[in-house]
Amino acid sequence: MRALMLDAAGRLSLDDVGEPRRQAECLIRVTRAGICGTDLQMLEGYASFTGIPGHEFVGIVTDAPVADREWIGRRVVGEINVGCGTCVWCARGVKEHCPARTVLGIRGREGAFAEYLALPAANLHAVPDGVDDDVAVFAEPTAAACRILEQLAIETDTRVAVVGDGRLGNLTAQVLGTRSRHVVLFGRHPHKLKIASDVGLDAQPADGRHNGRFDVVVDATGRPSGLARALELVEPRGTIVLKSTLHGEVGLPLWPIPVQEITVIGSRCGPFAPALTLLASGAIRTRPLIVGTFPLSAFEAAFSKARAETKVLFAPGNS
């Protein structure tokens, strides 16, 4: 099959490689795969990952172990963490914190920027018929946004700010907007703020006006400046949700955390079932985020566009 390969120097190439065959796992033909901020960071050396990147996908199961043969032919999305199955975290069902986990396209496991990928059936979720591939491919980042609803009580009158007008910021603001009537998205990119407005969000410039501080501020910028801005926007005793994985040593003024008794909650992967429900309901609008769909062979153009704009998809079957 054809796949994008990332080498240790952060270089991508389109290679012919064998299909991923993992014992007791399903084989999935990838129909759409999304480029995410983490993929862009990995090209800069994060996670020391080499191999096939990509972890947002939708596809069709083409082969499965005997016990899972009912999955064959189904259209699926998939949770990206695969646990060891024996540690205390796996025993609690929290495979995303298994110390020996592999993570699709991120850690020890070939990813989705390929014609095929492999995952255990336990990781798969069938895509409802009414949800087409260009919507279903948002399941993983929408699940990451839904993780916040597991971590925090967001009520109708909770004042929420989301810092970051990119892919994840937009989805997060939409997901939190299904609970709160007071969600403001702050961003630095006029074209991304326009998309945010188009999907119905209250979109403001990064240093824009706001009426008082916020009970909950989500940093989805991927940059230290996002956390710094969140510390300015949050109410004393308020909560910052940190979605940005900030690499290296980050220089930030942290004194507001103790002085204003702020809570900072790290937030990573989330539940797929509510994400698919939200996507199927139409409550989350994803189409305006898609700025291009590319064959794997056009990876340079695709990554370049993903750096500057919002969601870029691969259609590996067209490569």
Add this chain to the structure above:
Amino acid sequence: MRALMLDAAGRLSLDDVGEPRRQAECLIRVTRAGICGTDLQMLEGYASFTGIPGHEFVGIVTDAPVADREWIGRRVVGEINVGCGTCVWCARGVKEHCPARTVLGIRGREGAFAEYLALPAANLHAVPDGVDDDVAVFAEPTAAACRILEQLAIETDTRVAVVGDGRLGNLTAQVLGTRSRHVVLFGRHPHKLKIASDVGLDAQPADGRHNGRFDVVVDATGRPSGLARALELVEPRGTIVLKSTLHGEVGLPLWPIPVQEITVIGSRCGPFAPALTLLASGAIRTRPLIVGTFPLSAFEAAFSKARAETKVLFAPGNS
């Protein structure tokens, strides 16, 4: 009266000044005042405070407004935040986050390193007869440790680490030890670890061995390295309580917060009533922390000793 005065250059002097007279407040003759890490930081320019520092005290009420005359003659400790009385925070009874608050010896209000100080009667707590001055003077930092019990559920089997073997780290470990059987204090100073052992704590070198990670880690070091160590010690999805006010831009590896979904909770001032109860019960041992009691005139020796060791007290009546 005589009082220590801090000038804008961070210099201390012993001056003759007028007694603090504030309308509708009580006048208190200070019998003991403790030097805290915040006082040491203020001498390095933190908070741009000028005037009389000091916020840990015990004293006798010598004068009071007509409505509060029953306080005269009582031995008291006092909450250090004085709110405006009219904002939403004051309406909720949370004067420590009133944006217009003054704070004893820290912000807009003369402090305790003086023969007299002034506070509203609403801030005062009578000291039980069995608690002598050298114990009662620990009410404020013990209350700060008790704040953690308001913020987090600490159970018998919660695995707790406290990073920092100084004044606040020691008290915090003792307070959390009244709830959990699994509290380990990590520190870098053999003489302070010895005091920690003497009061019954499980005291370990900063890089010492531990059996697995901790559910809750408190950073009470006052240094960025303490938060960095806390991030190493905490379990995925665990909680770090940040007591250290880290000034300026702090360079730290913050990636574990999102990747391991760690919660960081800022924690500041706490409730005096449970602190006095714990001190009166003898559950918290404070005497081994006291390394010297000085007249105000010996402030240079006192601050020098406070920098290197644990609790140093002033006895302003002996100045």
